[in-house]
Amino acid sequence: MGGPRDEDPPVLLESSPVTQSLNVKPEEITLTFDEYVKLENPSKGIVITPRINNDEVEFSALKNIVTIKLNQELEDSTTYVFNFQKSIVDISEENPAENLKLVFSTGNSIDSLGISGTVGYYFPPSKPDFSNIIVGIYPLGDTTDVFTAPPYYLSQPDTTGNFNITNIKSGNYLAYAWKDLNGTLKAEFKSEEYDFILDTLVIEKNIENVRFNLSKADLTPIRILRTSQFGKNFDIILNRDPTEITLESPELGKEFFYTFSENRLRIYTTKTKEDSIPFQISLQDSVGFTQDSLIWAKFADSDRKPDKLQITANSGKSFLNNLEIELKFNKPIKDINFDSLYITYDTASRIPITPSMLLFEDSTKMDLLKIKISLPDSLKQDIFTIKASDSTFYDVEGQYNESELSANYRKLKRENLADEISGRIIGAKPPFIIQLLNTKGELVAEQFLTNSDSYSFQLLEAGTFKIRVIEDSNGNKRWDPANFFEKRNAERVFYFVNNENKEDLVIRSGWSLSEQNIQAITQTGINKIPVDNKD
Template identity: 25%
Template sequence: MKLKGKLPFLIIAMLAWIVIISSCANIGMPAGGPRDSVPPVLLETSPEYRALNFNKDAIRFTFNEYLQTDKISEELVISPPLEKRPIIKTKSKTLIIEFNEDLKDSVTYSLDFKNSIVDNNEKNPLENLRFSFSTGPEYDSLRVAGRVINAFNLEPNEEGSLLVLHSNLHDSAVFRVRPDYIAKTDEEGLFMIDNIASGTYKLFAINDMNNDLMYNEGAEEIAFLDTLVIPEAHFHAEADTMVSGVDSMLVMGHTHFSPEPFYMRYLMEDIFEQYVESTERESRNKFLFLFNESIADTFSVNLINHEAEDWQLFEYGTKKDSVLMWITDTMVSRYDSLYMQLAYTQLDSAGQPYIKNDTVLMHYADPKEEPEKKNRRRGREDEEEEPKPEPIPQFTWKTDIPSTMELNGMIRFVSPQPVDTFNTSMVRMYLTEDTLKTPLPVTVQEDASQYRSYSIRYDWEPITGYTLEIDSAASVNIYGITSKAYSKGFKTREEDYYGSLEFNFTNVTMPMVVQILKNNDDEEVLRQKTFAENGTVLFEYLAPEKYKVKVIYDANGNGKWDAGSFQDKIQPERVAYVQEVIKLRSNWSESHSWDLTPDPMFSKNIRDIEEEERKRKEALEKQQKEEEEQRNNSMLRPGSSGSGGFQRR
């Protein structure tokens, strides 16, 4: 049979084969290919890496795929720094860095791309690409490395830090001179300045807010070293004793770079520059003045166009940078507008103090009564045959007494206005169940940390009800207004609710502050104690929660953390943390030993072991669930040989 006669049979056979194949195929949508997760591959550079005598105006990097350049212009760091930003562009799969200025002669340049080189499709980053070349016959290869963190909480700067290396050793260089070399930290605060020439340098870190590569005192943070930096490199030869069968031994080795990594801590220089931030007249007799610096003992206010004596009373905020002024003379407070002259200490350009005067207008208008309320009030007055006498004004104590009092809790009550007299004998506390109301021996103390505030501390009994009473007219404020009667009942918590933390400190060489912190990013201080020698410190009556613990190396013994001073070459006071979140349970006591030998690396890696275990279990359960779903899907898939599967024939 000729081919022409065989064609019908061949066509029928092919159709039958297609039907058989399609009948046995699995039913389902075609699956997509795997996601591209491979970063770009660098194929070629022009010039070559570590090239000498470079004299071109651009460098080129050829990759195996197309790139996105958005991040490159933001993250690329060129050292030594250029006066003008280079032009960054691509041509096909080649990245071009085009210089806008002549490069310095006989200088080694380094380009740190960080993770800015990403492919065009999936944005896979090529991590930590660095490139360098020399414009002269020699290649500089020295380096300086380290880490920069916040001195107060040992966290890296979120925006990154700029490292500047100066061969000019004058103290003013960081303010006025562009640096010789620069680098930027990564997300962990780590940095490396490489391709440095031999010499002696000063190293600084600044959060360069205005991108001028210089330190702006009082507006930017700075970290500095107490020593000069002299980078060196030494080759250490090592004989390979494993090599056999040759007459001479193979000599290998490594290059050791010095100095060792630096660990630097940011501080914000406290530059005294006094000015008024804001003023407000909150009521006819209450004024608020906010300053950017402490104003205590240097502040005065004089009236303009009015005569008065002993017409004011000042209250300063806890930081002494805010002042509440109360007008005690009603003849002055009745004026809607008051011109005042504020006088306070300022420093001149030579740093010498002088009295600065500011004139301000303080205005106040009484709130207008709504027409509807005004008409209703007049209607009620018309209906009454005899008007009722106005009630005698009294002020109300402000308190923060909870319904459940902690066993180490304190009662505080505050007057809304300055107090003239307070008869504390009219304050009584007794057991709620005591029908005779026998007074308990309590003492009312004026709180020095808060104006117009009074407190009561007491050795509370667990699960016991108490009642606090303050008689009417126990206090009289500066306007002759008496206090209202006050009564509040509360109950203390059971003792088994609390836990306690004990720390056994060793190698204590200076005054210290230990703080119990909330387990959050703000690290709010809940409790703190001071100590100055080896021994134990106990925190009792702690709620069953998670805590962080921090110590301050209080070098000046003032009971708080101090930021240091670049002007005075004083480093920030050290801090350290317990490297674990402490979970305290009810009716439980924990004891921790803590060696306070200073950590040169200022480590902070606080682990929440319970949270880590929870995430581990969740990940394991998720994996097991996914594997189970895959097994079930495989069994139900047509053509599967597993139990319960089916095939289409």
């Protein structure tokens, strides 16, 4: 009472067995400290390698002694490592014991090999968290893997993503990294980010510069869960979102239209049918799984009241000369009243929208309307507003929009814009997806390079940006995650990094930044020392 706060961690006085002991097979391990201690989540926090049956291990703390009952026989000629991390803390202030590790061997030598490297993300969050990440290796030929059992050897990265697995027995291994949110020491491919190295690690000497890049890749095959009539329409419910949908029927785009939202594909009809109608549906998900099915859909009369027609606009977008508007509808659109659809730029002036300015992105869906208008330089106003009164849009179920639409767009001034950001991608081959991101991580501009490694973003608002490059190996103009079952890593993602090793790129009005070269250095596997951001 009244004394100084205890800031000293507990100090290990002795252990049984003693660290670095040889030819020991303890049934029980004890550690004695210089003060009273307690355990914090030891079953998760104390990392034991190589793999043992953690369910049988008993941890306890009494006064200043920690006891570990193994309740199992250890393997012959094997080096065991007990890494206590922050699981042993003092009673008074919960200061954790520092750098506490116990190493012993059941044979006559201590295994001393190791692997080290870093863990990152293909799409890093603003504040990367490495607290629940595990790096683990499995002996080649082991019947288990990262999804079925804990690893044989494992480690956890530090706060910057660096890891080090020590005291490994020489041999051939497969290596993985994953975010273990549920503490099972296994990866859950439906919900947890993970990565794996395709090549076998031949550990005969220390291996450095191993790199993992975490991302989510749900390996559940895509499938149709159920089908049912919904009012006069027909629903196809999927277990997950596909990346590609192909729906085929002779009258699709004429009498039938469809939308997709939240795992549900809904086919709309312009009139009821007595007979069932066949639809051929092909699905593909992000990891490459496909399903082809023939669906017989029924479109019968129904008393169910149709949903109201709703509109969402890409309001708030900026533009220079061409105003590009997108209107997203919750249902397919059948007709438009152009008399009540126009652009305003002051209290008295308006620009009528005509059919030549419109384009539906997909004539079989009719739920995404794109409007493109070229505005003359003589219009000096900053804000342009699209207006649509009620009953402007008419959907396939006979519903009009009940609410008025009003969405604003900002016209940029040429003198306030930066001229260009340009450069090359070094160390990778096209095709590429080049993305310009703002400080919120939002996509500002995007380019697809099929046969070139040079990019150029022109006429940009002044600000701070990041440049992200996706190595689009299959040229499908999207990033493809890993597929563990097909032994395929995710497509590489890398970022522009300046001379100060920062990703931020600042550009001002009138500036032109050339030779902003991007080095492809983020690669899963054993990496060479990164090279400078120069050609």
